Amino acid sequence: MVLTGPTAVGKTSLSIKVAERLNGSIISADSMQVYKKMDIGSAKIMTDEMCNIPHYLIDVLEPWEEFHVARFQQMAMEAIQDIYQKNRLPILVGGTGFYIQAILKDVDFSGDSGKSAFRQELEERARAGGSDELYQMLKTEDPVSAENIHPHNVKRVIRALEYYHETKSPISLHNAKEMERESPFCYSYFVLNDRREHLYERINQRVDQMMEKGLLDEVKYLKSLGLTSQMVSMQGLGYKELLSYLDGNISLCDAVESIKRNTRHFAKRQLTWFKREKNVVWIDKSKYDYDEDAILNQILRIWEKRTSNRNGEYHDD
Known part of the structure; x- marks a missing residue:
């Protein structure tokens, strides 16, 4: 199963409930949560929030290490095999569409x-x-x-x-x-979405919460380790803007506003990507009055229909 959507839409908490109901294990399809020491800016799920659900590709690399789609594909494929061997369902969760495509289409990066x-x-x-x-x-x-x-x-x-x-x-x-490649997997691909104005407000609020939790101190610590804007990890949203502030290029207020603006633009690009994907089930949160249990039940209902008829398509009409 794939559970994705734009940043800040609420994938993480829903993914835990899905995994609990389907005996699933979660593979993070996120380009930032793979890094250690980068918790706040990546909105990383903490151990006590995982509810004993196995998680893969979280906190596995140091922030000075290279991470790219080919490496993700290799690590995620290994995780999928491990999950299958344990008779559990692999659930890809995250907003990096190219990473998801690399798995579903088995893209050749040789x-x-x-x-x-x-x-x-x-x-x-x-x-x-x-x-x-x-x-x-x-x-x-x-x-x-x-x-x-x-x-x-x-x-x-x-x-x-x-x-x-x-x-x-x-x-x-x-x-x-x-x-156009055929996928080696039978899968269901869910995209969680929300009204634009509501999503953008959630993004702005989350950035404010990150700052309150100590994102600036997190970036200061990473900078003290020798990390620079040239490194892949420090190109992440929140990190590059605050690093620019610490380097004396912009004010803190401008840095925070840049994080919000860049994150909103990123969410828009994510949605553009997902709209190009085929056989996707869109789940509009507003349609269910933001009731997570109602959304969960709808996903499970669609999952059951699609797994019982693997060649058929289902639309959340």
């Missing part, structure tokens, strides 16, 4: 190992002058990918440029072909 000289050159250019120049290159060579990659996502911009350099073909074409 050509993405190692660091080419061209990639190193692009990384140096990004360090020296930022990502704008590279993004303009991508818009020229692969405008479709440029539409789907945020200008500040340096890692993905570089990968797209590297792929074009190596193959003379846009990575967007490669990704489109990967999307």
Whole structure:
């Protein structure tokens, strides 16, 4: 099962209830919760909140380690096998759509190992002058990918440029072909959603709560360990903005407002991604008056129908 949706929509608490009812184990499909020492900014579930449900890919890497979709895929596939061996249901929970796709479509990343000289050159250019120049290159060579990659996502911009350099073909074409692959799994894909104004208010409130819980101190500690804005982990929402404040580039008030704005934009991009996915069941929280038990029962009802008729589709009409 996949349980996803935009950031702050309420996936975590619902996933626990789903796992309890279906004898499930949870695999985090999140690019930040994999890191140790990064609890507040990643909205990481704490041990006492897990209700004895096994969780995978949470707190397994140090924040200075590299983490990317190919590594996620390898670790998640190993977790899935372990869960199956224990006769439990693997439940992918998180908002990183590309990670979810990498599992469901068994995307081939075999050509993405190692660091080419061209990639190193692009990384140096990004360090020296930022990502704008590279993004303009991508818009020229692969405008479709440029539409789907945020200008500040340096890692993905570089990968797209590297792929074009190596193959003379846009990575967007490669990704489109990967999307058509048959999945090795029988699965149900649920997207939890909410009214935009309500979701955005939840995002703003959560950022305020993170600051109250000590997000600034968390970033100060990470900075004291030598972590910089060039590291993958510190590109996460909340971390990069507060690091910019600590580096003297912006005020604290501006940093907090940037976190809220960037998180809202991120939620919008997440929803755009999920709308492109096929065979997805959308669950609108407002339709159930925000009653989590009613939402849970609907998910279970759809799950039972789809598992009893694996070739059929079900729409939450």
